[in-house]
Amino acid sequence: MNFEISKEAIDIQAVIDKVVEREAGAITTFIGTVRELTKGKRTLFLIYEAYEAMAVKKLEQIGAEIEERWQGTKVAITHRVGRLEITDVAVVIAVSTPHRADSYEANRYAIERIKEIVPIWKKEHWENGEEWMGNQLETVAYPKGEPEEKDLK
Amino acid sequence: MNKVMFFAHLRDAVGKEFLLVEAAGKTVAELKAEMAGTYRLEKMDTVMTAINEEFAMNDEIIRDEDVIAFIPPVSGG
DSSP states (O other): OOEEEESSOOOHHHHHHTTOOTTOSEEEEEEEEOOSEETTEEEEEEEEEEOHHHHHHHHHHHHHHHHHHSTTOEEEEEEEOEEEETTOEEEEEEEEESSHHHHHHHHHHHHHHHHHHSOEEEEEEETTEEEEOOOTTSSOSOTTSSOOHHHHO | OEEEEEOHHHHHHHSSSEEEEOOTTOBHHHHHHHHHHHHTOSOGGGOEEEETTEEEOTTOBOOTTOEEEEEOOOOOO
16 A cells, blocks of 8 residues: 555655665655744644545556656655644655656655645644635636646546 | 535535435536535636546536545645
8 A cells, every 4th residue: 555545643664665675776755744834824733634535546646657757666655634733744755766866856746746636635724714725836726617638647 | 316525615615525416417517517506615616526536527427326526626745
């Protein structure tokens, strides 16, 4: 199970261990954490919610895209859901590759794709109110009311 | 019969995780418009749809037993 949604705190080492292999010369690990201040606004805590079955499928799709694009790559991703406090770990992405440059690139690709296609939502509980966050790409999400084919493939 | 699932702000608006409706023969766009009208759902122009856990386009036709999910802009990571 290299791609998981977890209701518990993420064991970072366990995610890394999934991509360890003899051919690998590099493992990059991205750890996404809960930040207290966003443009001056103070977060008290967050709730993450997922469409779990589909989210796991879409994480697997990202893994497959990466393995196709960067040869000899192994990927593991765990995203947490539920209530997270400031500094808690929300997501861990581990990528192993034969050489380091690919490892950095592939890991970056994984987090950007998560923000595009994986059905996980964040509800910010601010000092003064709460709000479901829209996409964090700071784009108008689907002006035609539906995704373009290229967004999903 | 079709299961229609809601997430994030849509779930708050509908007040339920899912509804059971007869949607066979309708397009994604038709079902979306119907739900938006009934439950006064906001920002539906930015909401994607999944059929059986795969993203679907607005002109796709829903079949009996398909599981439909309305997917607001995602914000994981």
